[in-house]
Amino acid sequence: MQNGNTNKIWELLNTVPDPEIPVISVVELGVIRDVKFTNNSFLILITPTYSGCPATKTFQDDISSCLKENEITNFELKIKYDPPWTTDWMSDSTKEKLRKYGIAPPSNIVICPQCNSKNTSLISEFGATACKSLFKCIDCLEPFEFFKCI
Ligand SMILES: [Zn+2]
Structure with a gap:
């Protein structure tokens, strides 16, 4: 108690x-x-x-x-x-933590968490979980997860 x-x-x-x-x-x-x-x-x-x-x-x-x-x-x-x-409830510092962890934070533009390139392409609508999708960076070729905006 x-x-x-x-x-x-x-x-x-x-x-x-x-x-x-x-x-x-x-x-x-x-x-x-x-x-x-x-x-x-x-x-x-x-x-x-x-x-x-x-x-x-x-x-x-x-x-x-x-x-x-x-x-x-x-x-x-x-x-x-x-x-x-909504992903708007995530603070900027939380988004930064996601990025450091290797997950692109929710945003209008998908930015590679490895090299900050905006040159990325969608591989799959679903990543390891339904709330993330799988992207690939065209510049550094690294695949990464993007936390979907909702
Ligand atoms: Zn990259």
């Missing part, structure tokens, strides 16, 4: 990595919409990146385990679909 310090919850959530992109946290990804404290319980609102994204279940399990490990048991996770998640 924890008191109503939602900052502590945000801090803990910020240590939970995205199941697909471990260099960014679920908070940085922008899926945690709000943390409220009502009736002696934390209400955590989550907006999944894509409806039907298989990672949604993993998010919830990871968040639950993290909170329980920190002896916080009075919480409830609630999925909120409206408004839908």
